[in-house]
Amino acid sequence: MLQMKELKSTLRDYMGIIRLSGYESRMAYRFKEDLSKYTEQVQIDKTGNVIATFPGSDPEAPNLMVFAHMDVIGFVISRIEPDGFLRIDRVGGISEKIVQGIAVMVGSESGEYYPGLIGAKAYHIQSNEDKAKVDSFSSLFIDIGATSQQQVNDLGIHVGCPVTFAPHYVELLDNRVAGAYIDDAAGLTNLLQIASLLAEQTPKCTVHLVGTVMEEFNARGAMMAARSVKTDMAICLLGPGAGDTPDQRGVNNVVLGGGPGVTLFNFHGKGTLNGNIAHKGLFELIKKSAAVSGITLQRSAARGALSDTAYLQLENDGIPCLDMGMPDRYSHSPMETCDLKDLEQVGIVVTNAIYAIDKDFDLHRY
Ligand SMILES: [Zn+2]
Numbered sequence: 001m002l003q004m005k006e007l008k009s010t011l012r013d014y015m016g017i018i019r020l021s022g023y024e025s026r027m028a029y030r031f032k033e034d035l036s037k038y039t040e041q042v043q044i045d046k047t048g049n050v051i052a053t054f055p056g057s058d059p060e061a062p063n064l065m066v067f068a069h070m071d072v073i074g075f076v077i078s079r080i081e082p083d084g085f086l087r088i089d090r091v092g093g094i095s096e097k098i099v100q101g102i103a104v105m106v107g108s109e110s111g112e113y114y115p116g117l118i119g120a121k122a123y124h125i126q127s128n129e130d131k132a133k134v135d136s137f138s139s140l141f142i143d144i145g146a147t148s149q150q151q152v153n154d155l156g157i158h159v160g161c162p163v164t165f166a167p168h169y170v171e172l173l174d175n176r177v178a179g180a181y182i183d184d185a186a187g188l189t190n191l192l193q194i195a196s197l198l199a200e201q202t203p204k205c206t207v208h209l210v211g212t213v214m215e216e217f218n219a220r221g222a223m224m225a226a227r228s229v230k231t232d233m234a235i236c237l238l239g240p241g242a243g244d245t246p247d248q249r250g251v252n253n254v255v256l257g258g259g260p261g262v263t264l265f266n267f268h269g270k271g272t273l274n275g276n277i278a279h280k281g282l283f284e285l286i287k288k289s290a291a292v293s294g295i296t297l298q299r300s301a302a303r304g305a306l307s308d309t310a311y312l313q314l315e316n317d318g319i320p321c322l323d324m325g326m327p328d329r330y331s332h333s334p335m336e337t338c339d340l341k342d343l344e345q346v347g348i349v350v351t352n353a354i355y356a357i358d359k360d361f362d363l364h365r366y
Pocket of ligand 1: 183216332
């Protein structure tokens with residue numbers, strides 16, 4: 001079983017791996033290697049999902065997929081200026097407000113990464129109007145130190161190449177950690193924690209622990225994994241945003257350090273008309289597990305976001321789904337923040353829930 005020290009070092013390692021949506025292979029190979037310590041059955045499917053299987057003792061029990069996404073938000077190069085600056089567009093949900101002046105990593109077609117930055121206009125030359133204005137992505141640019149388009153191309157960097165935030169890892173007070181890619185390095189860390197527990201004691205149900213691709217791009221990578229393993233139900237390890245910062249007070253009851261967060265309702269109305277309403281049976285299972293484990297759960301219900309469960313729940317004749325995980329602050333910024341106590345508790349609650357699943361678990365939605 002992974003202890004807090006190992007959870008912390010795993011989270012730090014995973015936060016340091018560059019992996020834009022569609023370019024997850026570095027993370028996938030590392031994750032496959034880590035999971036292989038706990039089961040011989042680890043595969044990477046055609047889409048790039050990493051699937052580790054722990055066979056259960058009762059073939060009549062419904063099987064469960066627990067997953068977290070391996071990919072991260074970032075940018076794609078849309079144009080290269082003659083003098084070597086790179087123009088970009090966003091991949092996933094990134095606000096223009098947080099990107100000027102940040103460090104980035106720019107990928108080449110052969111998979112090399114080069115450091116760069118998103119240029120910010122010097123304070124001294126900004127008009128009062130400039131200071132209050134947010135520049136659109138079309139006016140932003142990356143500087144990698146190159147002086148010509150030829151120099152950029154000679155590195156193998158072209159239109160279509162990936163860009164991500166440069167990895168950061170900072171330890172704050174009281175077991176809190178900040179940096180890029182906590183979304184969803186945290187969920188992957190939990191999967192490894194769960195794998196270490198399942199390796200010690202065989203559950204009744206077969207469990208597939210899956211690192212998925214392309215969540216930040218189209219929230220559908222998990223669908224292909226579910227088709228590969230023909231899962232009966234699924235838990236997505238993705239925590240809700242905390243509402244305990246000065247700008248978020250009153251938004252929800254979720255606080256950092258308050259325990260695992262369960263999303264009872266989410267809905268992304270911006271064109272997708274999709275979300276997930278938690279499966280009652282799975283929620284009851286998690287509630288009982290938390291009670292047995294002496295861990296407090298936090299509840300979240302909000303519009304504005306969704307995860308792979310939105311699409312996964314529509315597979316086959318319906319897959320019961322639940323989203324839960326470690327709460328975070330400043331999501332989709334280069335300095336997301338979390339509390340490691342919450343992280344540890346998520347893995348414990350999910351593992352104890354897994355051991356409680358038997359052939360009588362009701363998959364129906366009532
Ligand atoms: Zn995200």
